[in-house]
Amino acid sequence: xxxxxxxxxxxxxxxxxxxxxxxxxxxxxxxxxxxxxxxxxxxxxxxxxxxxxxxxxxxxxxxxxxxxxxxxxxxxxxxxxxxxxxxxxxxxxxxxxxxxxxxxxxxxxxxxxxxxxxxxxxxxxxxxxxxxxxxxxxxxxxxxxxxxxxxxxxxxxxxxxxxxxxxxxxxxxxxxxxxxxxxxxxxxxxxxxxxxxxxxxxxxxxxxxxxxxxxxxxxxxxxxxxxxxxxxxxxxxxxxxxxxxxxxxxxxxxxxxxxxxxxxxxxxxxxxxxxxxxxxxxxxxxxxxxxxxxxxxxxxxxxxxxxxxxxxxxxxxxxxxxxxxxxxxxxxxxxxxxxxxxxxxxxxxxxxxxxxxxxxxxxxxxxxxxxxxxxxxxxxxxxxxxxxxxxxxxx
Numbered sequence: 518x519x520x521x522x523x524x525x526x527x528x529x530x531x532x533x534x535x536x537x538x539x540x541x542x543x544x545x546x547x548x549x550x551x552x553x554x555x556x557x558x559x560x561x562x563x564x565x566x567x568x569x570x571x572x573x574x575x576x577x578x579x580x581x582x583x584x585x586x587x588x589x590x591x592x593x594x595x596x597x598x599x600x601x602x603x604x605x606x607x608x609x610x611x612x613x614x615x616x617x618x619x620x621x622x623x624x625x626x627x628x629x630x631x632x633x634x635x636x637x638x639x640x641x642x643x644x645x646x647x648x649x650x651x652x653x654x655x656x657x658x659x660x661x662x663x664x665x666x667x668x669x670x671x672x673x674x675x676x677x678x679x680x681x682x683x684x685x686x687x688x689x690x691x692x693x694x695x696x697x698x699x700x701x702x703x704x705x706x707x708x709x710x711x712x713x714x715x716x717x718x719x720x721x722x723x724x725x726x727x728x729x730x731x732x733x734x735x736x737x738x739x740x741x742x743x744x745x746x747x748x749x750x751x752x753x754x755x756x757x758x759x760x761x762x763x764x765x766x767x768x769x770x771x772x773x774x775x776x777x778x779x780x781x782x783x784x785x786x787x788x789x790x791x792x793x794x795x796x797x798x799x800x801x802x803x804x805x806x807x808x809x810x811x812x813x814x815x816x817x818x819x820x821x822x823x824x825x826x827x828x829x830x831x832x833x834x835x836x837x838x839x840x841x842x843x844x845x846x847x848x849x850x851x852x853x854x855x856x857x858x859x860x861x862x863x864x865x866x867x868x869x870x871x872x873x874x875x876x877x878x879x880x881x882x883x884x885x886x887x888x889x890x891x892x893x894x895x896x897x898x899x900x901x902x903x904x905x906x907x908x909x910x911x912x
Contacts, residue, residue, distance in 0.1 A: 584739035610644030682710035759854025837879035
């Protein structure tokens with residue numbers, strides 16, 4: 518490979534990686550502070566100045582503990598765990614999966630973890646024909662090891678969802694990297710799929726619905742007043758559910774399709790059309806920031822064709838939307854803590870922008886702040902020096 522081509526490939530790979538890192542940053546912005554997980558531990562912004570531990574004050578003052586959002590959230594969590602235990606024998610495969618996973622997430626001793634693991638195994642067996650159950654099983658076992666094998670879950674997923682490109686891309690990620698022919702075969706199968714749908718959104722929706730049914734404790738006025746300043750979430754039932762659901766859902770691994778990036782960054786002619794097909798489907802159907810950003814950046818930087826200008830504009834709009842979502846995270850979790858959980862990341866944010874009368878597309882002259890992305894949008898190349906002298910074309 519020529520040196521310039523190598524530099525270009527590295528640049529595209531870095532930009533694609535930025536799309537993945539962007540969503541990790543969004544998760545951090547929207548996830549509840551870790552301090553709230555422990556009973557009686559004060560919840561505060563991690564960026565706030567250091568102060569003496571609030572636990573001592575709360576322990577010494579029952580009235581103060583009664584107003585502590587961390588105490589109330591822990592009571593809500595305990596009520597959620599009790600409710601979840603009652604679902605472990607219900608004939609609802611998804612409820613059993615979420616309940617068992619929730620118990621495992623909050624297990625704080627060896628016995629509780631063993632019981633939660635057994636409940637999760639039962640839920641997986643019971644939901645063997647549910648694609649969400651199989652998806653979660655495959656995500657929790659990304660590669661074959663002595664402890665688990667994703668093969669059975671992936672094969673069943675392919676039978677249940679043969680027209681879902683995400684299922685084949687997940688299998689691509691778990692493949693033997695020395696078998697190039699097998700990788701091309703899986704990529705071709707993904708390219709022929711008619712939709713791209715991650716089940717992470719459904720997992721968040723199922724979790725939210727389960728937590729909404731929990732008979733949680735009432736919130737007092739003093740706790741409600743402290744909830745938003747100390748946790749960022751509204752002092753309401755929805756705020757508590759948003760807090761717990763974000764903490765729980767963010768623990769499920771997010772697919773990171775590095776194999777797709779390697780195969781479709783400057784693909785050889787035999788693979789080019791398959792890459793265009795699967796990335797176009799992914800960029801169009803994805804409801805999460807990471808998938809759409811990765812696919813659009815790869816299309817622009819690696820597979821220029823007659824539609825390159827269209828994809829460069831779509832990348833510009835996507836980067837703007839991702840930045841706006843990051844900037845709006847505090848307001849969303851305070852005012853609409855369940856919206857993105859219920860509607861999906863991109864659809865939920867777009868509907869919120871429209872509902873609040875905010876612009877849904879960037880100004881015509883807007884460009885992202887980082888030079889690599891600006892260059893990719895303006896020229897189709899990741900080399901930041903290539904953007905000199907270019908301006909946005911009329912739209």
